[in-house]
Amino acid sequence: MPDNDMLLSLYRQMLLIRRLEERIAEKYQEREMRCPVHLSIGQEAVAVGVCANLSAGDMVFSGHRGHAHYLAKGGSPDALIAELYGKVTGCSGGRGGSMLIIDKSVNFRGTTPIVGGTIPIAAGMAWALQMQQKNAVVAVFFGDGAVEEGVLHETLNFASLHHLPILFVCENNLYSVLTTLDERQPDRPITDIAQGHGVHADHGDGNDIIEVYEKTRDAVSRIRAGKGPAFLEFATYRWKEHSGPFEDTGKGRRTAEELHAWKARCPLEAFRRQLVSQGILSEEAHWQIEKEIDEQIVRAFAFARQSPFPEEGTLGEHLYAK
Ligand SMILES: Cc1ncc(C[n+]2csc(CCOP(=O)(O)OP(=O)(O)O)c2C)c(N)n1
Ligand SMILES: [Mg+2]
DSSP states (O other): OOOHHHHHHHHHHHHHHHHHHHHHHHHHTTTOOOSOOOOOTTOHHHHHHHHTTOOTTSEEEEOSSOHHHHHHTTOOHHHHHHHHTTOTTSTTTTSSOTTSOOBGGGTEEEEOSSTTTHHHHHHHHHHHHHHTTOOOOEEEEEEGGGGGSHHHHHHHHHHHHTTOOEEEEEEEOSEETTEEHHHHSOSSOHHHHHHHTTOEEEEEETTOHHHHHHHHHHHHHHHHTTOOOEEEEEEOOOOSOSSSSSOOGGGSSSOHHHHHHHHTTOHHHHHHHHHHHTTSSOHHHHHHHHHHHHHHHHHHHHHHHHSOOOOGGGTTTTSSOO
């Protein structure tokens, strides 16, 4: 079990991600953020529980739904919101938007909108770190939809063969846009795929932060001990529509009952109740954290709006490596 300081830090991070994304959803309707946004409200425990086991020298990759992963790896709310507003102070210089986040200062090594696109890049990075004897771990986040991409299977094979220091994290939220998992994949555990390649695999409740934390701690310690790659699948659920600030229960696919059932299993609320009942989080401390986070978010949006757009003359820069 993580100690009390760690528990409070996990809670604060989950709350920051939740409140920041709620504010993105509100402000998105002002049409000043012009990139698509894929929110992970409801999925915060996976990002936070995994990244809490990584150190500054470890690296993270993600995909189109990557805000939470960036923040959990120590990313700056200011730089994230500025990126969504297309501003030069954004973590990708305002050139990427929500789906193309990169910030080498915290070893968040990038996201792409191509489903599964960062999986082989993460393996390449893990291979480089292994050759350089850096003793660092690479974690790559992807959804259940990426399991249908050939590149995941090729990368599992390669990572297993070379004992790469890589953690594959599959956030299984049951949907690829509006198509259910059972419409897309045969009835077999996703972890069987990793095991078929000789990769150590485990699965858990992605709405239980302690379970995510502990399963990741075990997987990461295996990787650090030189036992090769590991694969974790966490069951979770996104509350918002696939892309955008609204809910999607009116589209004839996901039902209000299903969403309601998952909201009743809110990872943040469950954790808050647990911390309060164990006397780790007082009501007063809870409101203090809420207040500090609210102020942090107000500052991030003000920073983003006040920042300039990139200069037109720089349009051709950053296209090729020097
Ligand atoms: C290679 C590729 N195929 C299809 C798409 C269109 N697309 C974008 S996100 C998405 C759903 C992916 O689902 P999943 O991997 O489960 O992630 P989630 O959105 O549920 O977090 C699809 C099909 C894409 N961007 N790239
Ligand atoms: Mg999915």
